[in-house]
Amino acid sequence: MKTxxxxxxxxxxxxxxxxAPHLIGTRCAACGTYYFPKETRYCRNPDCExxxxxxxxxxxxxxxxxxxxxxxxxxxPFVAAEPFRPFAIAAVELEKEKMIVLGPVxxxxxxxxxxxxxxxxxxxxxxxxxxxxxxxxxA
Numbered sequence: 001m002k003t004x005x006x007x008x009x010x011x012x013x014x015x016x017x018x019x020a021p022h023l024i025g026t027r028c029a030a031c032g033t034y035y036f037p038k039e040t041r042y043c044r045n046p047d048c049e050x051x052x053x054x055x056x057x058x059x060x061x062x063x064x065x066x067x068x069x070x071x072x073x074x075x076x077p078f079v080a081a082e083p084f085r086p087f088a089i090a091a092v093e094l095e096k097e098k099m100i101v102l103g104p105v106x107x108x109x110x111x112x113x114x115x116x117x118x119x120x121x122x123x124x125x126x127x128x129x130x131x132x133x134x135x136x137x138x139a
Contacts, residue, residue, distance in 0.1 A: 006126070009077055009133040013037055014124070015057065016132065021124045022057035023101060023134060029054050034097040059095040060122045061139055066091040067105070067114045078104075079129040090136040092120045106137035113138065 008016060015022045025036035028043040030050035036058060043050045073084045088105035105114070106123055119139035124132050 006132045007130070009079075009127060009131040014122075014134045016124070018124050020060065021122050021134060022060055023122065025056055025058045025097075026053040027056050028052065034058070034094075034099050036099065036101055058097055058101075062092040062094040062101075062120055064090055064114060064116055064118045064120050064136075065093045065100050066116065067111060069111045070104070078133075079127040079131070081128040088114060090114065090120060092136050104133070104135045106135045109137060 006016065008014065012024060014024060023036055024038060025034055026038045026040070027034050028045065028048060028050050029052035031043060031045050031048040033043055033045045033048065035044070035053070038055065039053055041051070043053065067088055067090045069086055070089050071086045073080045088109060088111045089102060090105050091100050091102050093100050107125060120136045121139040123135050123137045125135050126132055
């Protein structure tokens with residue numbers, strides 16, 4: 001039996017390992033500045049002139065920095081279920097990189113379950129059209 005590979009919403013932005021997904025970013029080889037989404041041209045750190053950027057897997061965990069409730073259907077490429085149901089959006093400070101990455105919160109986890117500073121972990125879930133995207137869940 002052939003297993004069907006799930007299609008990502010944004011190819012190249014995250015790994016498809018559903019057990020241990022990672023966001024894919026870049027790091028400047030000269031100054032160590034991290035980027036997500038990937039930077040491919042040059043380091044944007046004003047104190048650095050490097051163009052050497054390394055693709056890396058970013059931390060899978062972090063701390064909840066902020067959150068909100070999405071009470072309206074977001075624009076494409078996000079595909080919301082019909083009828084639309086509000087969902088939480090999290091801003092998570094990645095454990096190693098100390099950068100903030102936004103993303104929806106896993107299905108079934110509303111804003112009432114979230115607290116600033118709580119541990120969060122990356123997960124993958126399908127959107128209404130079946131394409132996979134990254135989401136945050138309490139760790």
